[in-house]
Structure formats: C-alpha cells, structure tokens
Amino acid sequence: MKIRHKKWLYAAVFLTSALLLAGCEGKEERAVKEAVSAELDQLKSPDKKTIEKYLSVHELFPDTDNGEENMDPDIVKIFSRYFKDFSYTIDNVKLKNKKAGATVTITNLDAHALAEDYTAAALKKRITCDANPSQVEFSLKDSYLLLGETLKKNDYKLVDTTFDLTLRQKEETWHVVYDENLDNQITGGFLSYMADSNLLPPEEVVKIHFGTIKDFDTEQLNIYLSLDSLLDTDDTYSSSIAHAMAEQIRACFDFKILDAKKDERNAQVKVQITSSDFKSIVASYQEQLSGWLQTSQAMAGGAEGRREKERQLLLESIEKNNASTTRDVDITLVNDGTSWKMQMDENVAQAILGGVDSALADVSEDVE
Numbered sequence: 507m508k509i510r511h512k513k514w515l516y517a518a519v520f521l522t523s524a525l526l527l528a529g530c531e532g533k534e535e536r537a538v539k540e541a542v543s544a545e546l547d548q549l550k551s552p553d554k555k556t557i558e559k560y561l562s563v564h565e566l567f568p569d570t571d572n573g574e575e576n577m578d579p580d581i582v583k584i585f586s587r588y589f590k591d592f593s594y595t596i597d598n599v600k601l602k603n604k605k606a607g608a609t610v611t612i613t614n615l616d617a618h619a620l621a622e623d624y625t626a627a628a629l630k631k632r633i634t635c636d637a638n639p640s641q642v643e644f645s646l647k648d649s650y651l652l653l654g655e656t657l658k659k660n661d662y663k664l665v666d667t668t669f670d671l672t673l674r675q676k677e678e679t680w681h682v683v684y685d686e687n688l689d690n691q692i693t694g695g696f697l698s699y700m701a702d703s704n705l706l707p708p709e710e711v712v713k714i715h716f717g718t719i720k721d722f723d724t725e726q727l728n729i730y731l732s733l734d735s736l737l738d739t740d741d742t743y744s745s746s747i748a749h750a751m752a753e754q755i756r757a758c759f760d761f762k763i764l765d766a767k768k769d770e771r772n773a774q775v776k777v778q779i780t781s782s783d784f785k786s787i788v789a790s791y792q793e794q795l796s797g798w799l800q801t802s803q804a805m806a807g808g809a810e811g812r813r814e815k816e817r818q819l820l821l822e823s824i825e826k827n828n829a830s831t832t833r834d835v836d837i838t839l840v841n842d843g844t845s846w847k848m849q850m851d852e853n854v855a856q857a858i859l860g861g862v863d864s865a866l867a868d869v870s871e872d873v874e
Contacts, residue, residue: 535599538606538673541680542596545671546610549589549692557585560689566700567649578647584654588693591615591664604675612669614694615662621699624656625706625845626714633718637726667694703846708773708839709766711846716761716777719858724752731755731859743817750824754782755860758830773839773846778832781860786829791820833857 548556591614598609631652632644669691672683682688690697699705706714719730728734733748758781765776798804798815807815835857838849 534601534606538599538601538608538680539596541673541682542608542610542671545682546594546612546692549592552582552585552589554579554582557581560692561585561697566697567646578650580647580654581650584650584657587654587657588620588696589614597668606673606675606680608671608673610669610671612667612692612694613664614667616665617694617696618665618699619662620656620660621696621702621705623660624653625700626710627652627656629706629711629714629845630718633715633730634726637722637730639725639729665694667691703841703843706846707766708768708846709763709775711839711848712775712777712837713763715848716779720759720761722756724749724756727752727755731855746821747824750821751782751784754784754787754824754827755858758782758860759858764834768839771841773841775837775839776834777837777857778834779854779857780830780832781858782827783829783831784824784860785831787823787827790827791823794819794823831860 549560552560592612593614594610594612596608596610600607628644628649631648635644671688672685673680674683675681719727722730728748731752733751734744736744736748736751760780762778763775764778767774795816798819799812804812804815835853837854838851839846840849841847
C-alpha cells in the first residue's frame with residue numbers, strides 16, 4: 507500500500523509540475539502573439555509614423571528627384587489604400603530563453619502586379635515628360651501620386667505571404683526585432699519587386715515606348731521628335747512643316763514586336779515600324795515642282811516667287827500624302843541595374859520619322 511501511495515504521489519507531483527510549466531509556456535506564447543498583433547495591427551490603418559517606420563519613400567523611388575524631405579499627407583492616404591485589405595494570422599510560436607520566433611501569414615494585395623503596373627505607368631509618364639514643352643522633371647511627389655492613381659485605377663487579387671518574425675524579451679516585455687528584410691516582408695515583397703531591374707522585360711519596355719509615342723498628339727510628337735529643327739528656315743514656315751509632318755506620323759505610326767533576345771545586361775528587340783513615307787512625299791514634291799518650272803508663272807515670279815512656290819508645294823505634298831512605309835529595326839536595350847533602358851539610335855529615329863532626314867536633305871536647299 508505504501509509503495510502504491512508513493513507512486514500516486516510522484517505522479518501527482520509530476521502532473522502538477524507539467525501543468526505549471528505548460529501554464530508558463532502558454533502565458534509567454536500569448537505575450538508573444540500579443541506583441542506580434544500590436545505590431546501588425548498598425549498596418550490595418552497606418553498613420554504617418556507607421557509609414558515612416560516601414561516604408562522609406564526615398565528608398566522606394568530612388569531614381570526620382572529626391573529634393574523633398576517632408577512626408578506629404580497624401581502618402582498616408584495612398585498607403586492606407588495599399589493596406590486596406592491587409593489581414594494576418596499567427597501560425598506558430600517558438601520560445602527559447604528570452605528569444606521567440608513567430609511564423610506569420612499576411613494577406614494583402616498582389617504586390618508583384620502592383621509593382622509591374624506602377625513601373626509601366628512611371629515609364630510612360632517619363633516619356634510623356636520628354637514631350638512636354640516645359641520639360642518638367644519627374645519628381646518624388648509625382649512618383650507616389652502615380653502610385654496612388656495606380657492603386658485607385660486597378661483591382662488586385664489578394665495574396666498570402668508567410669514569413670518568420672524574431673522577438674526578444676526585455677524587462678518582461680516582448681518586442682519584434684527589426685532586420686533589413688522586415689519592411690519588404692510586411693509589404694508582401696513590394697520593395698523587392700520595385701527594385702527588380704528585370705520587372706519589365708525588354709520587349710515590354712519597347713512596347714511602352716512606342717505605345718506612348720503612338721498616343722501623342724501633334725504637339726507632343728513635334729517636341730519629342732524635334733521636328734522644328736529639321737529645316738533651317740524661318741520660324742513660321744518651319745512650324746508649318748513640323749506640324750504637317752507630325753500630323754502625318756500621327757496618322758500612320760504603328761509597330762509590332764517581332765522577336766526579343768537577351769542576356770544578363772544586354773537585349774535586342776526586333777520591331778516592325780510603320781510610319782509616313784517621306785521619300786514618297788519628296789518624290790511627289792519634286793514631280794510637281796518640275797512641272798511648275800516649265801510654266802510661264804515660274805519664269806515671271808523670279809527667285810522669290812520660286813522660293814515661295816517650292817515651300818507651298820512641299821507643304822501641300824506633306825499634307826496630302828497617303829503613303830506609308832514599313833521597316834524592321836533591331837533595338838538595343840541595356841540593363842543598368844535599375845531597369846532596361848532603350849537606346850534611341852539613328853536607325854530607330856529614321857524608322858519613326860519615315861526616312862524624313864534623308865528625304866528632306868534632297869529639298870533643303872530649295873526651301874531655305
């Protein structure tokens with residue numbers, strides 16, 4: 507009986523100790539989960555302090571004009587929209603002395619899709635800035651306002667991201683330990699996607715460039731292609747010719763991606779480009795001029811009359827043209843570690859301009 511009594515006593519002591527230990531462990535686990543929740547709950551409705559804590563706007567948009575130091579209130583609204591569907595679960599907690607690890611799954615919008623959409627929109631914005639009369643720099647504020655527009659314009663699916671948080675206990679309180687990857691993890695990888703120089707492939711970069719050019723109006727085409735500088739004449743006539751050429755390019759311009767190949771730093775994209783056929787325009791002009799020179803009006807008008815007629819015929823030939831030309835062009839792109847950059851060489855320019863440089867060289871002396 508005494509032996510049996512001792513066995514029951516040992517079992518009771520063991521069970522009590524186990525329950526006490528389990529109770530302590532459960533308490534610490536709850537404390538860790540509460541610390542994680544306190545950290546992540548801030549993102550459900552982020553304020554200026556939270557955004558500054560988790561997102562360096564200057565780091566997010568490193569290739570902009572970073573002269574602005576103070577955080578604009580608009581940023582809070584933008585990133586509130588970014589986290590509007592944010593939620594999380596704490597999947598597991600591990601304790602070891604005064605350290606803890608928590609496996610967390612966050613649910614948020616598709617950061618990869620957002621990064622792609624924003625980067626494409628930013629590239630288009632930069633190209634459009636090059637066609638702006640004031641040549642305004644693409645600023646830091648432009649960047650985050652454009653991110654806000656992208657978020658507002660598109661609906662993104664929700665994506666789960668699982669990662670581990672490290673916590674340390676200090677004076678009986680658990681704190682999340684920050685490391686260089688924490689901001690990226692909490693944003694669902696948004697920072698790393700934005701920093702990926704291959705986020706937009708070379709063919710997509712070319713497509714955005716030419717798609718933007720195709721959407722330009724005549725004034726934007728004139729500025730972007732520097733059409734005013736093609737003829738060394740007085741401002742009024744040069745402006746009329748430039749406007750007529752821009753109208754022609756705008757009416758005819760089209761493109762098709764044929765092929766693409768790349769290695770780590772260099773790429774080549776073959777593009778079929780259609781534009782107005784300026785050689786055909788010049789041929790029409792020269793034919794009309796040759797016929798006019800045989801008339802009595804040409805003899806009576808003198809040198810000044812001939813010059814005015816030549817200008818009139820060239821302008822009419824441009825305005826009335828219906829001919830287009832298509833050529834295949836190999837476009838070179840270089841990855842500078844930030845993104846793929848398109849190299850606008852002479853062949854690309856000539857394809858967009860429809861051979862205008864060489865064509866106008868045949869008539870430049872006539873119309874000066």
